[in-house]
Amino acid sequence: MNSFDWNLIRTLLVTLEQGSLLGAARVLRLSQPTVSRQVAELERQLGALLFERTGRGLAPTATALLLADAARTMESGALQLARVLQGELARETGTVRLTASTPVAIYLMPTLLARMRVSLPDIRIELVASNAVSNLLRREADIAVRMVRPQQNTLIARKLGELRIGAYAHRSYLARRGTPRQIADLLRHDLIAGDTDTTVLQGFNRLGYPVGPEAFVLRCDDMIVQWRAVAAGVGIGFAPGYVARSTPEVVQVLGGVLKVPPLPMWLVVHREIRSSPRIRAVYDFLAAELPLLI
Numbered sequence: 001m002n003s004f005d006w007n008l009i010r011t012l013l014v015t016l017e018q019g020s021l022l023g024a025a026r027v028l029r030l031s032q033p034t035v036s037r038q039v040a041e042l043e044r045q046l047g048a049l050l051f052e053r054t055g056r057g058l059a060p061t062a063t064a065l066l067l068a069d070a071a072r073t074m075e076s077g078a079l080q081l082a083r084v085l086q087g088e089l090a091r092e093t094g095t096v097r098l099t100a101s102t103p104v105a106i107y108l109m110p111t112l113l114a115r116m117r118v119s120l121p122d123i124r125i126e127l128v129a130s131n132a133v134s135n136l137l138r139r140e141a142d143i144a145v146r147m148v149r150p151q152q153n154t155l156i157a158r159k160l161g162e163l164r165i166g167a168y169a170h171r172s173y174l175a176r177r178g179t180p181r182q183i184a185d186l187l188r189h190d191l192i193a194g195d196t197d198t199t200v201l202q203g204f205n206r207l208g209y210p211v212g213p214e215a216f217v218l219r220c221d222d223m224i225v226q227w228r229a230v231a232a233g234v235g236i237g238f239a240p241g242y243v244a245r246s247t248p249e250v251v252q253v254l255g256g257v258l259k260v261p262p263l264p265m266w267l268v269v270h271r272e273i274r275s276s277p278r279i280r281a282v283y284d285f286l287a288a289e290l291p292l293l294i
Contacts, residue, residue: 008042009071010049011035016068020057029227074204078288093122094278098286099141103223105129107243108293116287120281142279143286144268156269161291162241162262166252170233180236180253187215190235195219200238201258242294265294 015024015035025032043050052066060068099108105127113125128141149157154188167186180186193200201254204211213219217235220226223243230237230249240263244250267287273279 005042005045008038009067011043012064013071013075013128015051015058016064017062037058039107043267053265059267064205088256095126096123096143096279096282097126097128097141098145098282099128099130101223102129103149103227103240103243104145106224107246108290111293112286112289116282116285118120122162122284123278125282137203142276145286145290146266146268148261149264150264150268156271156273158267160265160267160288161245161288161294162264163242163294164239164262165240165260166244167236167238167254167258167260168230168244168250169236170231170247170250171235173233173235174251176233181257183254183258186236186254187211191215191218192218192220192229192235192237194226195221197221234260240294265290269291 011028011087014027015021016247018024018027021032021039023028023209025035028035030038039050046063046067048063049061050067051058051060053059072202098109100111106129109127109129113127118125145160146157147163149159167180169189179191180189187204191200200209201213204215218226218229220229223239226237227239227243227247230239231237231250236253238260244252267290268282269279269283273283
């Protein structure tokens with residue numbers, strides 16, 4: 001048998017069901033001549049007569065009936081496949097790979113994941129705790145929590161809020177060294193900041209205090225190490241409020257005096273979220289819950 005256009009099979013089936021070219025044309029929303037040409041083209045491709053024209057209309061041949069039975073079986077299978085696929089895509093189940101900075105992963109994510117287990121029990125999370133910016137375009141993660149807004153047009157970014165940064169010290173340190181009352185007082189204290197990350201150093205310079213690395217008694221690029229040092233009473237460090245709330249014995253200093261520019265927090269996802277219910281579900285959950293914690 002010669003190959004034929006499967007798109008014409010629908011015309012055959014509808015013509016058989018309607019019993020006439022006119023009836024098939026109404027269902028297919030085509031003109032009667034178009035339906036007639038499609039039936040003739042299918043007969044040409046098959047090399048077989050499908051309908052006999054009689055005074056009462058069209059009479060299907062044995063070939064048409066055999067072909068229709070096989071076509072209906074295939075149609076049923078295709079519809080079943082479509083239903084299975086649609087059902088699978090509609091399920092909020094599976095694994096979602098999420099990346100966040102180490103502080104966010106340690107201080108915010110456990111609480112969120114506990115709530116997510118209740119709201120989305122069929123979703124598993126792969127959490128990448130890293131300060132490196134994962135590339136969503138290369139599928140290193142499905143969703144990212146970032147402090148910088150991505151520039152790629154294929155990514156969707158939603159601003160969750162702003163992180164307020166403050167200076168903090170343990171009560172034992174302040175009892176030993178006293179509490180700073182103005183920004184200049186900080187330079188007489190034991191300060192903790194980053195090493196290759198010179199954000200705090202640059203902040204002092206912008207405020208008119210040209211300091212160098214020697215101004216800090218401890219330098220480390222790991223924010224968790226910095227915070228543990230603050231909590232141990234080593235000195236005064238800088239951190240977002242959500243980290244400070246984890247340690248009750250650590251208090252803010254210069255709260256009304258030191259104005260540190262806040263850091264924006266962004267929730268970033270690839271545009272394919274529109275076709276992935278599980279990623280959409282996690283994205284919506286984080287978009288609703290994260291702002292409550294920062």
